[in-house]
Amino acid sequence: MTVARSVHLGLDLSDAGAHPEAWRTTGSEAHRLFDPERLRELVDTAQRATLDFVLFDDSFALHTSRNTTLRGRLDAALVSARLAPRSTGIGLVATVDTTHTEPFHVAKALQTIDHVSHGRAAWQVAWSTTEEVASAFGRKPAQDEADAVAEADEAVDVVRKLWDSWEDDAEIRDVATGRFVDRGKIHRIDHEGVRFVVKGSSITPRSPQGRPPVVVRTSSPASVALAAHRADVVRITATDRGDAAAQRAELRAAAAAVGRDPDTLRVLVDVFVVLGGTEPAAQERLALLDALAGAARRPAGYAHVGTAADLARTVEDWTATGAADGFVLRPAALHTDVDGIADEVVPLLRAAGVFRDAYPGTTLRDTLGLARPASVYASASASAIA
Amino acid sequence: MSARTPRKQVHLGAHFPGVNSTTVWSDPASGSQIDFASFEHLARKAEDARLDFFFLAEGLRLREHKGEIFDLDVVGRPDTLPVLAALAAVTDRLGLVGTINTTFNEPWEIARQFATLDVLSGGRAAWNLVTSSDAFTGANFRRGGFLPYEQRYERAAELVEVARALWDSWDDDAVLGDAASGAFLRDGAVRDVEHVGPHFQVRGTFPTPRGPQGHPVLFQAGDSGPGRDFAAATADVVFSMHSTFEDGQAFYQDVKGRLAALGRTEESLKILPATTVVLGDTPQDAADRARHVRRQQVSGPGAIAFLEQVWGVDLTSYDPEGPLPDVEPDVDNADITRGRVRHVKDPRPVVAQWRARAEAEGLSIRDLVIAVTTRGGFVGTATQVADDIDRAVQEDASDGFILVPHLTPHGLDDVLDQVVPLLQERGSFRTEYTGPTLRDHLGLDRPVAASRRTAHLDQQPVG
Numbered sequence: 001m002t003v004a005r006s007v008h009l010g011l012d013l014s015d016a017g018a019h020p021e022a023w024r025t026t027g028s029e030a031h032r033l034f035d036p037e038r039l040r041e042l043v044d045t046a047q048r049a050t051l052d053f054v055l056f057d058d059s060f061a062l063h064t065s066r067n068t069t070l071r072g073r074l075d076a077a078l079v080s081a082r083l084a085p086r087s088t089g090i091g092l093v094a095t096v097d098t099t100h101t102e103p104f105h106v107a108k109a110l111q112t113i114d115h116v117s118h119g120r121a122a123w124q125v126a127w128s129t130t131e132e133v134a135s136a137f138g139r140k141p142a143q144d145e146a147d148a149v150a151e152a153d154e155a156v157d158v159v160r161k162l163w164d165s166w167e168d169d170a171e172i173r174d175v176a177t178g179r180f181v182d183r184g185k186i187h188r189i190d191h192e193g194v195r196f197v198v199k200g201s202s203i204t205p206r207s208p209q210g211r212p213p214v215v216v217r218t219s220s221p222a223s224v225a226l227a228a229h230r231a232d233v234v235r236i237t238a239t240d241r242g243d244a245a246a247q248r249a250e251l252r253a254a255a256a257a258v259g260r261d262p263d264t265l266r267v268l269v270d271v272f273v274v275l276g277g278t279e280p281a282a283q284e285r286l287a288l289l290d291a292l293a294g295a296a297r298r299p300a301g302y303a304h305v306g307t308a309a310d311l312a313r314t315v316e317d318w319t320a321t322g323a324a325d326g327f328v329l330r331p332a333a334l335h336t337d338v339d340g341i342a343d344e345v346v347p348l349l350r351a352a353g354v355f356r357d358a359y360p361g362t363t364l365r366d367t368l369g370l371a372r373p374a375s376v377y378a379s380a381s382a383s384a385i386a
Numbered sequence: 387m388s389a390r391t392p393r394k395q396v397h398l399g400a401h402f403p404g405v406n407s408t409t410v411w412s413d414p415a416s417g418s419q420i421d422f423a424s425f426e427h428l429a430r431k432a433e434d435a436r437l438d439f440f441f442l443a444e445g446l447r448l449r450e451h452k453g454e455i456f457d458l459d460v461v462g463r464p465d466t467l468p469v470l471a472a473l474a475a476v477t478d479r480l481g482l483v484g485t486i487n488t489t490f491n492e493p494w495e496i497a498r499q500f501a502t503l504d505v506l507s508g509g510r511a512a513w514n515l516v517t518s519s520d521a522f523t524g525a526n527f528r529r530g531g532f533l534p535y536e537q538r539y540e541r542a543a544e545l546v547e548v549a550r551a552l553w554d555s556w557d558d559d560a561v562l563g564d565a566a567s568g569a570f571l572r573d574g575a576v577r578d579v580e581h582v583g584p585h586f587q588v589r590g591t592f593p594t595p596r597g598p599q600g601h602p603v604l605f606q607a608g609d610s611g612p613g614r615d616f617a618a619a620t621a622d623v624v625f626s627m628h629s630t631f632e633d634g635q636a637f638y639q640d641v642k643g644r645l646a647a648l649g650r651t652e653e654s655l656k657i658l659p660a661t662t663v664v665l666g667d668t669p670q671d672a673a674d675r676a677r678h679v680r681r682q683q684v685s686g687p688g689a690i691a692f693l694e695q696v697w698g699v700d701l702t703s704y705d706p707e708g709p710l711p712d713v714e715p716d717v718d719n720a721d722i723t724r725g726r727v728r729h730v731k732d733p734r735p736v737v738a739q740w741r742a743r744a745e746a747e748g749l750s751i752r753d754l755v756i757a758v759t760t761r762g763g764f765v766g767t768a769t770q771v772a773d774d775i776d777r778a779v780q781e782d783a784s785d786g787f788i789l790v791p792h793l794t795p796h797g798l799d800d801v802l803d804q805v806v807p808l809l810q811e812r813g814s815f816r817t818e819y820t821g822p823t824l825r826d827h828l829g830l831d832r833p834v835a836a837s838r839r840t841a842h843l844d845q846q847p848v849g
Contacts, residue, residue, distance in 0.1 A: 023563070023570065030563030030570070034595055036475070036506050060494060062576075062593040069568050071576070072561065072595050075502040081468035082506045085422065085475045101495065104446070104526040105465070112465040116422045116472040136494045138587035171462065175412045178687040181462070183455040186448070199525035201455075203445045205420050205462040292568065 006356040007319040007349065008266055008326030008368060010093065010233075011046050011338065013039060014057035015070055018272050018299050018330035021292035023070050027335045034074060036082050042338055043087050049342035050356050052367050053091030053122060055215075055328065056080060060097060061132045077109050084117035091120050091364035093215055098155035099128040099148050100137045103196060106155070107162035110212050111204040119208030119363030122233070123159075124215040125226075127152045149222040154193050156214060156230045161189040163211045164375040165201030187377040209365050210372050217270075218247070228254030232370055233266045235328050237301030244269050244302075245323035266325045266368055269318065271311075272303040274332040275340035279306040289332060299330060308344030315345075316354055396779045396815045397656055397786030397828060398806070399483065400432035401441045403794045405449070405460045407759075408662065410682040410792045417794050419460050422472060424795035429473045432480055435802040436816050438827045439481030439512065440473060441788055442466050446487060447523045449725035451691055452700065456723070458688045460794075467499050474507035481824030483512040483605055488541060489519060490527045493548035493586055497594075501553060504597025509823030512603035514625060517542045522724045539608070539616045541585045546604070546620055548581050548588050554833070555579045556596040599825050600833040618644035621655060622830050625788060629659040629762035631774075634783030656785040656828055662763035663789060663801045669766055676765040679792055680756050689755040695723045696733045706752045710744050771801070772808035779814065 016023035016033060023030045032038040046054050058076035080092040092113065096106050106123075114121035127148035128134070134142040143151065170185035189200030216231035218224045227234040228251055236251075238244035244267075252262035274289075276282025282305045290296045304311045318324045331337030349355035360366050402425060403409040410416060418424050429440045444466040449456040466484035473482055482503065486496060496513075504511035517538035521531025533541060560575035581588045606621035608614065617624045618641055628637035637659075642652045664679055666672025684692070686706035694701050697711065698719030704711050715733040744754045764771040778784050791797020809815035816827075825832055 021568070024565040024568060028565070030565055031561070033561070033563070034505050040475075060498070060593065062591040069570050071571050071593075072556075073593050074505060075499050075594070078467060078471040078499060078502045078506060081471035082475050085426070085472050100492070102490065102527050105491075108465040109468055112468040115420055115464060116468060118422075132590060136588060136590040137492055138589070139492070166462070173411060178412070178685045179457045180411055180460055181455070181457050183457045186455055186461070196528060197525075197530070198527075199447075201448060203448055203462065204464055 005369070006360075007315055007354050008052045008268060009315070009346075009355070010053045010055055010091075010268060010326070010328040011051050011341070012057070012328055012330040013042055013046075013054045013334060013338075015073070016335075017333040017337065019274075019286075019289045019293075019332040020070065020297050021289050022333035024292050025289065025333050025336070028333065029335065033070070034072065036079070039079065039083060040086055042334055043083050043090060045338050045342045047087055047090040049346040050359055051090060051341075051346075052326070053093050053120075053364060054083075055093040055124060056095060057124075058095040058097070058126065059133070060100060060128065060136055061130060077113060080121065081113050081116055084113060084120065087117075087120075089120075089359040089362075089367075091122055091213075091367060092117055093122040093124050095124040095126050097126045097128055097133075098152040099143060100133060100139070101155075103155045103158040104162065104198060104202075107159040107202055108204045110159070111163060111202065111207040114207035114209055114212050115204070119365070121207070121209070122213040122215055122364055124217070124235075125152055125156055125230075145220055146222045149220070149226050151195050153226050153230060154195050156226075157193070158189070158191050158196050158198050160211055160214075160230075161191055161376070162198070162200055162202040163206070164377055165189055166204075166206040167375050167378050168206050168210070171205060206375065209363050210375065213364055213368060213370065218251075224251065224254065227251060228260070228265075229258050231265065233268060233368065235268055235270055237270050237299075238323075239302065241318050241321065241323045244318060245321070248322070248324060264370060266370070268326045268328045269324045270299065270301045270330055271314075271327050272299050272301070272330050272332060273311065273337050273341065274303070274305040275308055275311070275337050275344070276306065279310070282306050285336075286332065298332075308340055309348060312345050312348035312352065315349060316352055319354065393813050394779055394785075395829070396775060396809055397438045397658060398815070399439045399441045399481075399658060399786075399788040400428055400437055400798055400802075401660060401788050401790040402428055402443070403460070403791055403797065404443050405445060405463060407459050407683045407688055408790060408792055409460050409794065410679065411460050411794075412685070413682060413793060415793055415796060417796070419794050420462060420464060422469075425469055425473060426476050427795040428791075428798065429477050429480055431799060431802055433477045435806045436819060437480065437802070437806075438786070439483045439510075439824060440470075440477075441483045441514070442469055442485065443514075444485045444487065445725075446490060446518075447526055447725050449723070450522075451723045452694070456691070456725075458685065458691055467503060470511070471503055471506055474503070474510065478508075479510070479819045479822065479827075481510050481512055481603070481827055482507055483514055483603070483824075485514040485516055487516050487518055487523075488545045489517055489533050489538060490523065491545075493545045493552065494588060494590070494592075496545070497549040497552040497592070500549070500602045501594040501597050504599050504602050505595060509598030509825070511597060511599065512605055512623070512824055514605035514607065515542060515546065515621075516607060520724075537585075539612050543616060543620065544583050544585045547583075548579075548586050550601055550833075551579045551581060552592045553596055553601050555592045556594075558596055558600070561595060599823050603824050603828065603830060614641055614644065617641060618650070618655065619648055623656045623658055623828065626657055626659040626784070629661040629784075629787070631778055631781075631783045633762075634659055634778060635781070638782050638784060653829060654831065656830075658786050658788050659762075659784050660788045660790050662792065663771055663798075663805070664763065664765045665768055665771060665800050665804060666765075667767065669770065672766045672770075676763075680760060681752075683792065684752060684756045684759065686752055689752040692755045692759070693751060696736055698722050698733065704751060707750045710741055710751055710754065768804035768808060772805050772812070775805070776809060776812060776814050
């Protein structure tokens with residue numbers, strides 16, 4: 001069955017789950033936390049459920065803003081690349097910092113994941129504001145959020161230009177003239193901005209999606225502006241449906257104000273998911289997790305502590321009423337809640353006719369219903385020829 | 387058959403075709419240089435043959451010639467580490483070696499990426515460390531061309547020192563995962579690192595666990611005096627360009643001779659020259675094929691562009707099948723080609739020598755370029771090539787070779803199918819992997835876990 005317009009569901013596969021003590025619960029296989037096969041099994045499940053994407057958080061620091069006893073994290077971009085050859089259909093969202101990285105490296109890393117996955121890469125744009133991360137690099141002092149987001153904004157701009165620097169048909173392999181590429185279709189970006197001067201072009205040919213989708217989490221007015229300006233997918237935290245609806249309306253208006261079609265924006269609400277056969281059973285699971293932590297611990301924003309049927313109803317209700325285009329599901333404990341999402345929540349949404357049962361195409365853009373953008377340089381060279 | 391004396395073991399790597407004229411893209415058998423299927427084919431094929439490793443180089447700026455992108459060779463390549471991470475999913479034992487430039491990367495990030503690759507691959511990561519200092523490449527990065535040429539190894543050495551401190555800051559058994567007590571890490575098993583040096587000031591708690599190899603294997607390719615010193619002091623493997631027998635022996639002796647003074651054994655550093663192989667059914671057939679490959683590698687426009695690098699002037703009006711240009715070189719135009727190493731400092735004696743040779747041997751421009759750019763490489767029947775490789779290793783001209791194909795992705799298929807079994811038959815090459823890690827394949831010791839060493843003064847337990 002195909003649905004006219006599917007809701008969009010992402011899945012956060014960071015750590016052992018969104019609850020800080022998830023690694024301590026039965027079945028979490030704490031010793032396999034850094035085993036890529038553990039992640040591959042989770043991706044298989046997410047793919048069986050035809051979710052839009054899986055997502056990996058990242059940070060250069062061991063402790064930053066992570067109120068958990070769990071320690072250690074692998075580079076999210078390389079994790080995405082590792083998972084690409086053994087998966088199909090599902091999007092792979094890697095979080096990559098912009099404060100202490102080189103846009104040139106970031107651009108080719110994401111392009112390469114896109115090549116390796118045949119068009120399923122996406123980039124969650126991150127920025128660092130802590131002294132802890134600044135000290136790890138030792139190149140500049142810690143920046144406040146407004147400053148770091150401004151830098152992220154310019155980094156995304158540079159990265160996108162690099163993604164566009166090769167036109168799709170630059171490689172010609174013209175044996176007669178001995179030319180491998182049409183160099184008129186490979187462009188220097190000559191970016192001279194406030195924070196970066198980058199000559200370009202990318203060393204990597206344009207990737208299957210042209211531009212892998214850009215994901216931005218909003219947490220402040222500055223990040224809302226960044227999302228409206230640059231994001232394809234926006235992650236918001238909302239307390240309830242009304243709050244989500246208001247934020248989505250604000251984002252769409254802000255996008256329109258900068259000349260974008262608001263329908264090119266996918267606004268997804270973060271939801272902390274604790275599933276149980278009954279609502280009391282789910283509450284009991286959460287209480288157990290909180291007891292391990294010694295206090296109530298959950299991410300900011302909306303939490304669903306209840307049955308699969310109730311979560312399916314919430315998803316249906318919020319998307320049908322225009323409060324959201326979908327959700328980023330943040331399972332409290334991956335080893336339990338991912339199965340519940342795939343085996344219970346998704347079948348209910350499919351039965352209700354609001355969620356796909358097959359991927360509509362091969363790329364994440366296809367799944368998100370986002371058109372593949374032409375290179376901004378393509379028209380320039382076409383008109384130069386004319 | 388008498389009891390076999392233990393033979394020195396040959397080490398072999400498979401180099402993914404690069405973006406210079408060695409790679410022939412005009413051949414109908416030439417496949418994509420960017421589709422993952424090409425990388426996967428070479429890696430799987432190499433693993434089937436029990437090779438030590440797969441090797442992928444990097445690029446940080448497209449090459450330019452006469453102010454424009456050089457379009458006669460393959461253009462475009464992927465980012466190194468994501469390709470290796472993806473190959474970790476489709477191979478089980480093969481080492482995964484990637485080139486990463488030290489000049490345009492920071493130690494915290496690069497140490498984290500290699501630790502991740504080592505974890506994701508079960509201990510198969512290796513870093514081919516290169517340096518550069520040119521402003522041409524720097525134009526793609528925040529700091530631009532910031533590094534004086536003579537400091538490039540100084541920065542590289544300090545970067546490696548910091549990276550090793552970061553890898554050592556987690557004990558091998560740091561992850562305890564004790565659900566009952568809530569102790570995820572063993573007490574004191576992860577230590578803060580603080581480094582203050584001329585190039586780096588780094589302080590913090592490293593976020594990524596130590597990989598199965600402790601440190602990824604370190605390759606290094608420098609050939610200058612400082613490059614050889616750096617390799618002897620720091621590297622596990624030297625990526626050498628000295629592939630001929632006599633040249634190889636001299637280089638081997640020189641570099642291995644530097645080890646004793648540094649307290650290292652000869653076995654702790656492997657020397658692996660890059661080389662090409664052309665096989666034939668008979669010696670004559672192989673020679674004919676080699677000539678054909680060389681003509682493919684040096685096209686007419688390619689030959690003209692090569693001369694332009696030396697002459698420093700536009701030579702496109704000359705016929706590549708005709709005599710050498712009669713104009714004199716422009717000695718001041720060293721930047722005509724950028725993004726690759728220029729080998730000629732003063733072009734005038736080179737031009738004079740080439741003119742004399744072309745005249746004496748009746749060579750066209752293209753013939754001459756083929757003649758002066760042909761070096762090393764094994765040409766012969768499978769038996770001859772197996773003999774030559776084995777002799778080079780047994781007689782200390784190398785510890786093995788990095789095989790560079792001229793075609794993507796099938797260019798090594800014949801060597802892996804025909805030559806490797808012959809090396810196995812004579813007991814010079816493994817028939818099965820003996821361990822899971824690249825260090826196992828290369829016979830390299832694993833770095834001692836940090837906790838069993840004397841505590842480093844600048845490493846403090848996490849409070």
